[in-house]
Amino acid sequence: MTLPTTRKDLMIVNMGPHHPSMHGVLRLIVTLDGEDVIDCEPILGYLHRGMEKIAENRTIIQYLPYVTRWDYLATMFTEAITVNGxxxxxxxxVPKRASYIRVIMLELSRIASHLLWLGPFMADIGAQTPFFYFQRKRISI
Incomplete structure (x- = not known):
């Protein structure tokens, strides 16, 4: 969506990219007219590591350690979809017992991932103490 400009001197602000260990890996090129956002161009792909090319010469068992890097907060999900295909x-x-174990591990991974999101979120909004409680709960999982 393009808004009408009030001035001729627009400001272009580059936001990101951030380090992969930070909250996200995204770059935004934002065009501003004062405090109004005129345009925003998102640039994705800063976490891409060429996984498809790596997978060409490996078996599924050799490739599993690489897929955990797709989502470093919930690694069980990427492993599950890689073997499920x-x-x-x-x-x-797949034996019933293995299916049950997978579901349990995926749910525990999901809970740990949510706690890992919620802790830093609380710290970002100024509540430092809950961060430590959530981290303790996550470690116990």
């Missing part, structure tokens, strides 16, 4: 394509029957 070949299992479905190859008509491989």
């Amino acid at each position: 070949p299992e479905q394509l190859g008509n491989i029957q």
Whole structure:
């Protein structure tokens, strides 16, 4: 959406990219007219590591350590989708016990991921103490 400008001297602000260990890996090129945002161009892909090329010469077992880096906060999900695809394509029957263990591990990973989001969020809004409580709960998972 483009808004009509009131001045001719627009300001272009680069926001990011941030280090991958920070909250996100995104770059925004924002065009401002005073305090009004005229344009915003998001640039994604700063976490891309060429995983597809790496996977070409590896077996699924050799490739699993790489997929944990796709989402470094909830690694069980990327491993689950990586093994789920070949299992479905190859008509491989997973034992019931393994399916139950997967669901339990995915749920624990989801809870830990949410706690890892909630702790720094609380710290960002000025509540430092809950950050430590959430980290303690996450470690116990």
